[in-house]
Amino acid sequence: MKNTRNTVAKSAILEIIQSSKVALSHVEIQKLSEGLCDRVTIYRILDRLMIEDVIHKIATPDGTVKYAACHHKHEEHHIHNHVHFSCEKCHSVTCLDTVKPSYSIPKDYLVKEINFTLSGICKDCNE
Numbered sequence: 001m002k003n004t005r006n007t008v009a010k011s012a013i014l015e016i017i018q019s020s021k022v023a024l025s026h027v028e029i030q031k032l033s034e035g036l037c038d039r040v041t042i043y044r045i046l047d048r049l050m051i052e053d054v055i056h057k058i059a060t061p062d063g064t065v066k067y068a069a070c071h072h073k074h075e076e077h078h079i080h081n082h083v084h085f086s087c088e089k090c091h092s093v094t095c096l097d098t099v100k101p102s103y104s105i106p107k108d109y110l111v112k113e114i115n116f117t118l119s120g121i122c123k124d125c126n127e
Contacts, residue, residue: 009037010045014054014069023058023066023084023093058084058093061119066093087122094122 016032017024024032030042037045046067049055058066083099086092101116 009033009041010048012036013042013045014049017049017055017067018069020069021094023068023095025064025066029067058095058117059115060086060093061117068093068095071095071097082116084117085122086117086119087125088119089121089125092122092124093117 012033013029013036016029026039026042026046029046030039033042046055046057049067050057054070055067056070058068060066083096083101085094085096096118101114103111103114105111
């Protein structure tokens with residue numbers, strides 16, 4: 001039997017993430033969910049949404065983990081190896097899907113995942 005409250009919470013948390021223009025931390029998601037569920041349930045929901053490939057996790061330069069919606073069609077193979085931008089002023093983190101990371105590694109290495117974050121001042125803070 002499905003837990004209806006958990007399904008409602010999962011839908012609400014996904015909506016919070018999808019409607020945000022920036023990546024959100026667990027604390028930010030918890031505040032925006034206005035007591036809909038406890039912090040452990042939010043972690044479980046975030047894990048489930050990552051497994052379902054509708055959100056992805058971003059490690060920021062200061063060690064904070066943030067979550068952002070995926071913007072791909074689910075029928076295509078997709079990996080989250082795109083660039084993220086972390087603003088040093090407002091601390092927002094945004095996905096730069098059109099910017100592709102570039103790197104060079106020795107031929108004996110196999111890259112499976114990239115966490116490529118640029119730091120600086122975002123366009124809103126730079127105005």
